[in-house]
Amino acid sequence: MKKALIVSLCLWASTLANAAPATLVSLQNPRASTGIEIGDVLQRSLVIESETPYELPGSALPIKGARIDGVELVNIAVKGDKHGKGHRYEITLTYQVFQGGAKPLVMRLPQTTLALTGGSEAANITVPAWHFWYSPLVVGDIHTARSNLQPQIKPALLPEATSSARLSVAVAVLVLGLIGLLYINAERRWLPWMGGHFAQAYRQLRKAKTQGQALNIVHQAFNRVYGQTLFRPQLAEFLAAHPQYQSHAAAIEAFFARSESLLFTREQSDLPALIKDLQQLSRQLRDAERRVA
Amino acid sequence: MASAANDGQLADWRSRALKLEQEVKSVIVGQDAAIRLINIAIFARGHVMLEGGVGVGKTTLLQSVARGIGGAYERIEGTVDLMPNDLVYHTFLGPDGRPQIDEGPLLRAGENLSVFFFNEINRARPQVHALMLRVMAERNLHAFKREYRLPHMIVFADRNQVEKNETFEIPSAARDRFMMEIPINIPEDKALRKSLVFDTRFQHAEKLTHTVESGLLPFDQLNDFSDLIQQHVQSSTAIEDYVIELWSATQKPQDFGITLEGVDMQRLIMAGASPRGMGMLLKAARVHAWLMERDFVYPEDIHAVFHEVIAHRLVFNSMYESRRTLLARELTAKILQTVAVPA
Missing domain, CATH: 1.10.8.80 (Magnesium chelatase subunit I, C-Terminal domain)
Known part of the structure; x- marks a missing residue:
């Protein structure tokens, strides 16, 4: 806004000074004045109108290839037409930046004076210099970069409270589920009541080598739960003292009857089948022990 | 074939044993466990010591069992002045006024003796215990220049644990000869206690004992049958x-x-x-x-x-x-x- 005002004042001043044999009608500079880097091409367009007999000769134009303070004029395009009693010239000056360096600095498109000929008096048009910020591709150090930082608006954050709550609930459910599965199925003592006597029996049964050992493992579990040696005639007392096993009363009774037959008579059993049956019973009683059955 | 015969014999004797139990239980109330144990001792051919207070029915119980077993039943009371010879013989004046010697309670029935009841054995002297020790172990005794065999004899003894005056502790060797020492306690059940006190049939122990069917077990076959049980x-x-x-x-x-x-x-x-x-x-x-x-x-x-x-x-x-x-x-x-x- 401020620049536009200055340019307008310059145009008005030049018009007054030259009594209007030639006037700079318009001047258009590049849109961005910051962030210009080496190799960038900048264009400024200007329109001049002159009264007859004044004309703009080709020699009045700046020389193509001239470099001033790291800015080179790489192209000149001139379009001249009759306009009323005079002429109208549309001139496009194309510059390219060849400035190197590691620090930002202020550069300019140079001031240009165009001399029109043909009249009795000299008529000059002055195109003012246009300043811009050169930005190096590589900064010298962090301090330089920091001093050249431009404020940015932070992106708006997405609302995350609902998603976080859902995630927390899902994780809690998952963890509880895993703990539950672990509690029900785990064989070792990781949580309270997990190292119960029947859980141990279930584990030890895998190592049983004889019929007697297998039966003894389960009997020992019963003995430990009961607090004393448990025999078949005392099963009613046992179940009354430990009602969590009541639902398995028939299986327990059957185990004791089978155990008596195998241990105290000459009856023999298929060991793998016996161990499998005892593991099944131990597992049921383990679940009862953990109160999940 | 022999096995089938044995099975039949075992079943037959079992029903007799259970019948004996039932008979004794009908006159002695509240002592089912003791009656079962005495029955076991009879078939295991072991001597039994009953232990309990005064008037709990020990004597009646033994008399009932002895009647069920059949055979001869002898009894002696343990006293501080009882001597071994009192068990073997006794002397008395005969009708002709001359001293006579007769067999004592241990020998009187000879081989027919099935139950010898020694009441209050702990009142007898150690000398008497020693004699009993030998008889219980060997089931024979030498007297009157001959050997008396007592193959079917079972000794039932009782001792009063409450009274200690004028008693002699039975040595461990003598105790070891008894297969069982069975405690006879007063029944806890209130109804049974009432029955014992108010039921008049319990006032006459002698009459009560006679209601037990006698000779339920052929006493002279018990030794052989006991062997059969042990083998079977x-x-x-x-x-x-x-x-x-x-x-x-x-x-x-x-x-x-x-x-x-x-x-x-x-x-x-x-x-x-x-x-x-x-x-x-x-x-x-x-x-x-x-x-x-x-x-x-x-x-x-x-x-x-x-x-x-x-x-x-x-x-x-x-x-x-x-x-x-x-x-x-x-x-x-x-x-x-x-x-x-x-x-």
Whole structure:
């Protein structure tokens, strides 16, 4: 806004000074004045109108290839037409930046004076210099970069409270589920009541080598739960003292009857089948022990 | 074929044994456990000591059992002046005024003697105990220049644990000859107690005893049949190991973690059960298994007779002897609770 005002004042001043044999009608500079880097091409367009007999000769134009303070004029395009009693010239000056360096600095498109000929008096048009910020591709150090930082608006954050709550609930459910599965199925003592006597029996049964050992493992579990040696005639007392096993009363009774037959008579059993049956019973009683059955 | 015959014989005798139990139970109320144990002792051919207070029905119980067994029944009262010869003979003046010698209660019935009841045995002197010890073990006696055989005799003795005046402690060797010492306690059941007090039929013990059918068991065949039971009922290796563990526990209960309140377990036991005692334990357990219609001994057969067969054989340190009855009961119970059947 401020620049536009200055340019307008310059145009008005030049018009007054030259009594209007030639006037700079318009001047258009590049849109961005910051962030210009080496190799960038900048264009400024200007329109001049002159009264007859004044004309703009080709020699009045700046020389193509001239470099001033790291800015080179790489192209000149001139379009001249009759306009009323005079002429109208549309001139496009194309510059390219060849400035190197590691620090930002202020550069300019140079001031240009165009001399029109043909009249009795000299008529000059002055195109003012246009300043811009050169930005190096590589900064010298962090301090330089920091001093050249431009404020940015932070992106708006997405609302995350609902998603976080859902995630927390899902994780809690998952963890509880895993703990539950672990509690029900785990064989070792990781949580309270997990190292119960029947859980141990279930584990030890895998190592049983004889019929007697297998039966003894389960009997020992019963003995430990009961607090004393448990025999078949005392099963009613046992179940009354430990009602969590009541639902398995028939299986327990059957185990004791089978155990008596195998241990105290000459009856023999298929060991793998016996161990499998005892593991099944131990597992049921383990679940009862953990109160999940 | 022989097996089938044996099975028939076993079943026939079992029904007789159970009939005897029923008959005795009909006159002695509240003593079912004691009656079952006496029945076991009869078929295991073991002598029995009854222990209990005064007037609890020990004598009536034994008389009822003796009537059911059949054969001759003799009885003697233990007194401080009783001498061994009083059991063997007695002297008296005959009708002709001349002294005569006759056989005493031990020899009078000869081989027909089936039950010899020694009342209040702990009032008799050690000399009498010694004689009984020999007769109980050998079942014969030399007297009147000949040998008297008493092959079918079972000794029932009782002792009053309450009264200690003018009594002699029965030595452990003599106690060991008794297969069982059975406690006779007053029934706890209120209805039974009322019955004992108010039912007039219990006022006449003699009449009551005579209601038992006599000669239910052919007493002279009991020895042979007892052998048949012992041969027929088997014990597995597990049971044998279990019995050995129980035996060890009677010797060193502290090794099994057994404790009794207020008792130094290291000093309690002077001697555990004897090999004869353990043999008798198995003998009695086999009879129990037979009564329960089994061909093999189960732990519950051992448990059914353990206290009564073992408790009186334990020799306690003298400092604990005064509490013998209580401690022995507690110790045998703890042993059964603690010792498990080994794998």
